[in-house]
Amino acid sequence: MVDARDGLLKGTRNTYNFVLKALDVTQNWGVLQDSRHGEKFKKNFKHTIKRCLSSLDDIEKSNENIVHLKRVTDIDFSKLVSLDELKVAATNIDLVHRLEEILMQWYTQIEQVGYIKVSY
Template structure:
């Protein structure tokens, strides 16, 4: 089944192919005559990225498409005309490279994140409201289960923290 979701990315996870559109000038209305001049667009794939969907796709898009294009660009307009402009251009390119390195590091850090084991004897996801927590706290068996679970999680986090 195919479908399309339109989102700003805050409420829906990116999966599959992501098409993005960027309007360069918010004051200009878009119409059939100027859409090719006013809107930039692109696509990147978040397929087969597992839990990490956006970072690998963004890293690939920036490092394989936009960064080489920026480094290959010869005409930077007014920035190419003065020593200060040339320095500004180089600072931008260096910052772009650093940002891609940062994304790589973030991707590596997140992929090694702690994966806490679940609880078979209690559905932790059922604790949605304060009243759910109060009801669980009133049951000594549930409290014992949750204490054991949290204790186990602390040990898992300590193992990662000590590596």
């Protein structure tokens, strides 16, 4: 069972780490113990788990670069969907100024991400 209380990614990584440690201390591998290719199968299985762990680490690093744009709570964007709704909103100068502020904040956030990626 995966404990995902701290997120599915961390829970999955913890589970794989637990399985890998359990495999390292396991002495009895059942029929693989006597199999001609048993050692090879065990080694490949452990290698696969390690690759999965590495992939999870890569995903976590990628997630660190994700930027969540500042959430807007004072405007109901669901009321700005149709062309008619947008035309009415465009006549409200205060709303237009607020939307410009939001777009500039988002632009600044996106621009900073671009600088971060370029600086690698």
